[in-house]
Amino acid sequence: MGIVNVTPDSFSDGGQAYAPQAAVAHGLALLEQGADIVDVGGESTRPGAVRPPAEEELRRVLPVVRRLAAAGAVVSVDTMRAEVAARALEAGARLVNDVSCGLADPAMLPLMARADTPYVVMHWRGHSAGMRAQARYDDVVTDVVDELRLRVEAALHAGIRADCLIVDPGLGFAKEPEHNWALLGGLGEVFALGRPVLVGASRKSFLGQVVADPATGRPRPARSRDAATAAVSVLAAAQGAWCLRVHDVASTLDAVRVTARWGAEPAVARLPRHSVGV
Template sequence: MPDQIYLRPIGLAPSPQSEEGDCIRLAGGLTHAHRFAAILRRDGEVIERWRFTPATVDEMLGRLPDGFGADAEAQWANLRMAHPPIEMGARTVRLDQPQIMGILNVTPDSFSDGGKFLDDPEEGRAHAAAMLEAGAAIVDVGGESTRPGAPAVWEGDELARVIPAIEYCAGMGAAISVDTRRPAVMDAALHAGAHMVNDVSALRHDPRSLELVAARACPVVLVHAPGKGDDLHGGADYESVVFDVFDWLRERRDAAVEAGVPRGRIVLDPGIGFGKSLGENLALLNALPLFHALGQPLLLGASRKRMIGALSNEAPAHERRGGSIALAIAGMNAGVQLLRVHDVAETVQARNVWRGLRDAALTDFSDLPA
């Protein structure tokens, strides 16, 4: 593999004044970063590492070996990029603070809700309404379980599950994402009122997906999953999970752009829980600020996932709320723009308190002498 350079934020700050202005507003959000590492990787191994701050970035760039300056400068610009809002029909989802995407699974085998929203459409409708009332910016509708070992779903069954749910969410005026990897389902969902495609295969499952998303010019979430075909979790073989997922997402972003998907409509998701061990998931979560160097908004989907149970005496899915909130806050601290969650009201409340702390930090040095 060719040599690669990565610019990773390694020191976050509560406010600009805490570092006397020597920091950046990470990805245009409410998180500030002061210290960074420029990491040079060759043949899968880190061979050089330089630490710098915004005040010394030009010096660092001047020390890089020939051929890396342009990529490093692009990543530095990406880390400071303020992303425009996502337009979803009549709804505008701003990306200058974390936004909550509520999960509506209409499957018979969901690990989190046991299929109740499929069996009883009125229950699904009430759940969607409750998430919107609680402050969800987007409702993500899915008709196929993607947990390890889940069977593939026939396209006709998936359509029968998601289209009614999308229609009643559209009737509420919701911004809607469809969680699918099949182009026919994407197309029907967009016609039924969905605005965004959330593809756990990053538009690899069917080559027609790239063409469809490009033609519809809709926002799309590209999720990292190592597997191909029906097994999204298989085939994982990482030299360094953080850098490998970064490179993979960059390749999928570039493939989408080459196919005609506007870059401003691409969201990236590192795929927590998809073909990754507990240690690999934790490494990715700790490295989330790095992924802003790709220059796209980020989505984090860690709610109620298996790793929470592994860290919590094997707590079952319905008892993983506390761990889910902890991971959501970790995402907020890392500057992640979209949080895909089951527990919307609790996560919105955590976000609002987190935002209050961030806002207060901008003035908490005002009583110090000049």
């Protein structure tokens, strides 16, 4: 899954593909690199980010979704708003990636039940402006899995088919670095929920800290974390992740291919992919 941020304040690229034409070109380039899905989002979810109005989010994402879908891309829309999800599906999106797992908008789960399309349920405890205060856990793996289970049950109760549901442990969302590493080490418990798992570690700050400048201790900038991203992503794939959400598709795809050639073919390559048409 290649990331297309249609925002002026993304943590990873600072609005590099903010204009619709640039965002479409970026999405097409990700497809050329080998992306199976392009994930289009119009709201930054970096820590401390302020939400744009719904009208602005729609203005950002709809032209990009429409043009990428028309070009034959499998498009995911990254949104917490049911209105944006509905309009994006009408424009050609085939998957909804909701980082709030239906908690930000009570209309989202009923919409997804009607839409009958794949839906990503991510672990989430609150909006970006206040999520750091929510990074409190007794045992992060147990707590995250239990909370994800509750959201899966809520989705099923709303009428969403089980085979439409994908789960995401929400790396970086209300998580301190040690929480992210614990979750990666405990992915098996996330897999035990019985749903395909999406992993999105790409360029996140906990990676920047691991590859910090040895002289200054300064974390590596976001756009210089792709090798670290590829390492985490290929290990997640080898454990059974269904999909890897990344900014730089080429480096992660190379890492997955090399791992496959080594003989430990990542389970991501063996899982059924028909639900989103790829």
